[in-house]
Amino acid sequence: MPEERVTIEQVAELLDVNLTPPLDPSDVQALHKALPGYQAMVDDTASLVLGHNETLRLSPEVMADLNQGLAEVKRLEPIEYLLDELQQSVYHQRLQATSRCMEGLYKSSRRIREFKNAYPEIRSQAQYLFDFLKAFRPGPKRDKPSNGTGNG
Numbered sequence: 170m171p172e173e174r175v176t177i178e179q180v181a182e183l184l185d186v187n188l189t190p191p192l193d194p195s196d197v198q199a200l201h202k203a204l205p206g207y208q209a210m211v212d213d214t215a216s217l218v219l220g221h222n223e224t225l226r227l228s229p230e231v232m233a234d235l236n237q238g239l240a241e242v243k244r245l246e247p248i249e250y251l252l253d254e255l256q257q258s259v260y261h262q263r264l265q266a267t268s269r270c271m272e273g274l275y276k277s278s279r280r281i282r283e284f285k286n287a288y289p290e291i292r293s294q295a296q297y298l299f300d301f302l303k304a305f306r307p308g309p310k311r312d313k314p315s316n317g318t319g320n321g
Contacts, residue, residue: 184248184252186245186248208239208242208243211235211238211239212239214235215232215235215236215239218231218232218235219232274298274301274302275302277295277298278295278298278299278302281295281298
């Protein structure tokens with residue numbers, strides 16, 4: 170029986186969040202950025218605006234921006250922190266799995282090289298592995314030997 174995978178839609182539903190498409194970079198840039206301590210300022214300003222509503226005559230949308238906006242921030246922040254922590258954990262697990270794969274490639278390569286004289290056919294069959302590792306070898310690139318016509 171195939172393993173059922175949890176979908177992103179199911180996770181969104183579990184966390185009671187909307188799954189929306191990513192914003193365009195220009196849309197993100199147009200958003201008002203949070204200032205340090207803004208949440209306390211929203212609380213205080215909402216009280217001030219409510220207390221002086223007849224004088225200030227701000228539209229009901231302003232109170233909604235303050236009250237409903239802050240409620241949404243307070244609802245989403247813990248979910249965001251939880252997902253950040255989960256993403257970090259999954260990322261590190263994936264890095265460890267990748268490291269194990271790479272270690273397997275390096276060990277296989279070393280072992281095949283040890284047997285290159287006794288079993289040259291294995292070495293030739295594994296040429297793709299050596300080409301791959303050579304292309305991505307860590308460290309500085311070695312200069313090719315000059316043919317004696319170089320300037321220096």
